[in-house]
Amino acid sequence: MDAVFRALADKSRRQxxxxxxxxxxxxxxxxxxxxxxxRQAVAKHLAILEAxxxxxxxxxGREKLHFLNPVPISDIADRWIGKFERxxxxxxxxxxxxxxxxxx
Amino acid sequence: MDAVFRALADKSRRQxxxxxxxxxxxxxxxxxxxxxxxRQAVAKHLAILEAxxxxxxxxxGREKLHFLNPVPISDIADRWIGKFERxxxxxxxxxxxxxxxxxx
DNA sequence: TTGACATGCAACCAAATGGTTGCATATTGA
DNA sequence: TCAATATGCAACCATTTGGTTGCATGTCAA
Numbered sequence: 142m143d144a145v146f147r148a149l150a151d152k153s154r155r156q157x158x159x160x161x162x163x164x165x166x167x168x169x170x171x172x173x174x175x176x177x178x179x180r181q182a183v184a185k186h187l188a189i190l191e192a193x194x195x196x197x198x199x200x201x202g203r204e205k206l207h208f209l210n211p212v213p214i215s216d217i218a219d220r221w222i223g224k225f226e227r228x229x230x231x232x233x234x235x236x237x238x239x240x241x242x243x244x245x
Numbered sequence: 246m247d248a249v250f251r252a253l254a255d256k257s258r259r260q261x262x263x264x265x266x267x268x269x270x271x272x273x274x275x276x277x278x279x280x281x282x283x284r285q286a287v288a289k290h291l292a293i294l295e296a297x298x299x300x301x302x303x304x305x306g307r308e309k310l311h312f313l314n315p316v317p318i319s320d321i322a323d324r325w326i327g328k329f330e331r332x333x334x335x336x337x338x339x340x341x342x343x344x345x346x347x348x349x
Numbered sequence: 350t351t352g353a354c355a356t357g358c359a360a361c362c363a364a365a366t367g368g369t370t371g372c373a374t375a376t377t378g379a
Numbered sequence: 380t381c382a383a384t385a386t387g388c389a390a391c392c393a394t395t396t397g398g399t400t401g402c403a404t405g406t407c408a409a
Contacts, residue, residue: 150254
């Protein structure tokens with residue numbers, strides 16, 4: 142879980158996930174194209190995403206195909222965001238009242 | 246949005262949000278209690294959460310009350326996670342097929 | 350076989366991060 | 380007033396992070 146949050150903290154890695162979301166099963170070389178970054182930098186990012194289980198990999202000869210795994214993101218939504226979502230309207234009301242200086 | 250993801254990347258900061266979720270409107274001193282960390286470290290974390298708009302603040306005399314703001318988390322769920330959630334089942338099926346080496 | 354291509358590994362570097370300590374400021378209450 | 384309390388600010392430090400370069404390995408295709 143911590144690895145997932147840390148992996149998502151970087152804009153480049155979120156962009157890589159976006160690209161995989163659009164076209165799944167890309168090779169490292171394909172993912173590098175047009176990213177103002179060296180191939181090795183992209184490889185490191187993908188390794189971090191892979192360690193966080195956000196990206197799964199299949200070797201095909203000399204190529205390495207990368208696939209988006211949406212499960213950890215789903216887990217965030219379910220286990221962590223859901224907790225705050227449930228109380229969202231209540232919290233918003235409390236927040237407004239509290240910032241105005243009254244007690245709820 | 247980037248600030249929100251980066252703020253959420255740290256376990257201590259997520260714990261602070263959890264504590265505010267349980268008991269909203271805590272002072273800095275209260276939030277420090279029992280956290281193996283100096284007051285200044287906690288203050289820095291709260292500043293980061295405040296900059297990301299995840300925490301709102303009200304001064305009350307010499308105390309500073311901290312309130313959870315669930316909106317940015319909700320925004321993540323809506324704008325970013327939702328994108329992956331929608332295709333979750335399809336992506337999972339594709340993932341399984343692709344890792345098995347067949348084409349979809 | 351052999352050259353071109355795709356990826357892997359390692360050393361290195363600058364900047365950001367998370368933490369500390371020390372001191373300053375502001376508010377409360379006796 | 381004045382001491383205790385609550386927070387703010389700044390300098391400093393170690394580690395992590397995101398990036399680079401250089402070279403090694405593995406695979407395809409002519």
